[in-house]
Amino acid sequence: MILTHHTTVTKPVRRTTNYQDGAVRSETACQSCRSCQHASQCLPGLLTPDQVQQFERGLQRCRSLAPGEHLFRAGDSVRSLYAVQAGSLKSYMVDNEGREHITSFHFCGEIMGIDAIYPARHPSSCIALAVSRVCVLPYATLTLMAQKIPELQTQIFRLFSREVLGYSALAGDFSAEERLATFLVMVAARQTNTESTDLELAMARQDIANYLRLSPETLSRILARFQKKGLVKADRKRITLLDVEGLAERAACMNPYARCGRRHDVS
């Protein structure tokens, strides 16, 4: 599965717009959800073809980003949520010590900006890791449509829930090895349209380490250990999961995308 800019990012009629903030952004007419291979994991996931059409009428714009380009920055007011159509991005916050904390990565079919709704401002910044394209989902339009299309509302709830779930998987007190294993298994599970265990990660080791609360050195060492044990094969940004079962074991089964679902009791 390809996550980097090698993903087919077709570029339809482009126009540039001058925004209030002085930025010049490249936006294009929106791709049809019906032709989008990630639609089933995304907002239109539960909609009938008619409803998809109705949904699409509300979405006018997409936005293309170069690697390193910001989609939004912490402090920006929320006009829109965004869905990843191609490429991948990361959200991060900078604390008052100046340290960067990556809070999540965003892959195809995932929604960005959910954390901004409550405070009405983006608490985190979002930046493209590779050439990416995102669907712009004006928040006002989105809520209106969710009002009219029950299945859309349902799917929004589901995707918000998925977001919460993603956080809780790595929130616990796990060892470095467990966190990395969880990360690998989860990223593989989040790939749409493929059961492939061949990951082409767009982010740098540094970013993965930061996200997993590890130093790059530790990440490197553990990856080497996994490789020695035959769990993965890592060649720069291409990581192949050779033993998903073994990784899932090490992940302490905290991957909510593949949760076993059995009951756990505690006194």
Add this chain to the structure above:
Amino acid sequence: MILTHHTTVTKPVRRTTNYQDGAVRSETACQSCRSCQHASQCLPGLLTPDQVQQFERGLQRCRSLAPGEHLFRAGDSVRSLYAVQAGSLKSYMVDNEGREHITSFHFCGEIMGIDAIYPARHPSSCIALAVSRVCVLPYATLTLMAQKIPELQTQIFRLFSREVLGYSALAGDFSAEERLATFLVMVAARQTNTESTDLELAMARQDIANYLRLSPETLSRILARFQKKGLVKADRKRITLLDVEGLAERAACMNPYARCGRRHDVS
């Protein structure tokens, strides 16, 4: 601010119901949202009095829980979400090593069960820390009402967003001291109806430590350190924040409930 069972938990007409699973639960007619002091932080937050009345008609039941009683368990299917009306609860997951991981605490006015929507089963268990009462929000009813009352839908989105926000605050790579400071400041901020910095925590040190990914011993030591520095006064479960400003500094300003909102840029 009182978080334990000392909170006034009035007990209206009670009835017991035999459920499919064999459990006998104590449920009572629902308290009116209009008489609930946490309503403004909760689902009815944005509703007009008329809409609140409409909303209340959809909610029939409350449920009372004794300390240590489960509201739901991991693996249960989702019939309802829940709102905390009195008391406090914790959500936890047990990994396949048998270790418990507390994913969040729930205080008055907060919604529980959000993480269960996507997988349609509860990934986590939820247990009362003190005598508590929760409003039962049948999921089907809730979505229907959100369809009819736009402001309710908006508030649901906001509260889901708040949930995401809560996770991201502690997700980063922070020191033990920073995490504890963040926790204290956030818990204080989450108290409804009071600006008090006097917390009566319902959970044991053990639980706080687990939630913060610390050993109880480390938690104890850091609390002692904070006390020595005059930041807090801790007497068993009663913790008084003496220097919120100083705590917020140490929290690395990652408290999303009191976020400064200034722009942070990274290369």
Add this chain to the structure above:
DNA sequence: CGCTGGGTTGACCCGCGTCAAGGATGGTGG
């Protein structure tokens, strides 16, 4: 070529966990 920036590896060290002992508190029964 040499430069640059990311990735890896090794040596060392520190923060926090672990283990163990010793309080404090509260519940229970006599």
Add this chain to the structure above:
DNA sequence: CCACCATCCTTGACGCGGGTCAACCCAGCG
């Protein structure tokens, strides 16, 4: 009312996992 016990919390001694620092490697690129 006190004796007893269980549970929770605190404190100290020590060890380990993972961070830090530094050197080196390696690919890509001008």
